[in-house]
Amino acid sequence: MNLDLNRPYRKNLTSHGLIYMGGEEQEIIIKDISLTGVLAELKCDQASPKDAKDIFNMLSASTTIDLYLPEMRLAGEAEVVRVDMLNNHILLALEFRNITYDVDNQLYKRKVYRKNMTVPGRILLNGEYHEFHTVNASVDGLMINLAESIAVDAGEITVFEIERLALEGEIKVIWAERTADGGILLGLQYVHMEKTVIKGVPRFAR
Template sequence: MNLVVERTYRKNLHTKGLIFMNGAEYEVVIKNLSITGALAEFHSVNYSSDVKDIFSNLQASTKHDLYLPELSLAGEVEIVRVDSEGDYIFLALEFKNVSHHIDSVLYKRKAYRKSIADTGKILIDGVFVEFTSVNVSVDGLMIEINQAVSLPENTLTHFAFQRLSLEGEIKVVWVEQLADNKTLMGLKYVKLGKIQPE
């Protein structure tokens, strides 16, 4: 018996979502969904930009934020293919850093996140531990630590992030242990200051 699956199974559906591209929020309809991605339908008539402008914006950056309220799913997606038909644009999306069951966590907000991968330090049990940022926003940041760490939600601690010249106090919003013994953490700014040059 041949058990090779040639393509990822996709479920057809019709659910509304929001995609944040180039500083603006757009409504899309998800036409089908798989474990690795989705096909989104974008109706350009609903917005002032014409199709050429939208295509130009899509080519400027392929990674964007996606929020699907009905599925409680949100995170970053990469646009891997763009097709058009009349006033409709079809976006083939590949999931990156997607979170499920997010009603009470990170994405119930208007502050979208920008992908920035750089190193910083966070204070855990009296010791500064190095982290790599996943994304940042005006409210906080998501980080990855190359070891298993445990911090209760609402813990207040300190951090320093040289890329944005920021340091100060942060609150732990959520912690997720990854399969490879790493830790993913959502943090919210409490008190911020500029890193002073030495």
């Protein structure tokens, strides 16, 4: 018997999901999964070597993609470590990088995907601008972390800006939660923005 003890056990299965690659959302079929990653097939009727070349070109900028597998309760980032052609189908070997397992099955309840990301910004509260860092972002709203504790009421509408994402506009405070280190987490919903597409943040809407 010849066992590869260094390779994680892989379970064969068929499950569906989405990836965000090259600024586009694409459907995938998961062929097998292990503790470290998945083998995914791009969902298309007939792939060609040109399609595989296009993928290589997209990955030249970054091999990290967003991965959304609601049936498995997995979401986050993965790295494309291999691209293969098999019987006119494109297979992607994906290695988990920053993946969250949703114990409470919130992925099915949420309308859109939330991308974990940390970028600085500022928000107007109580007549003053306060610095924050994002915790996650979606096409519907943000979760942000402020290092200082501020009195904020749910339902309050204010303005914000995130220069790195070229994002600004009006936002509504949905909830507020104090943190153990004396800061505050805010759940925010967009009210009016100057742009409708957020760079690097997929919709992955259900």
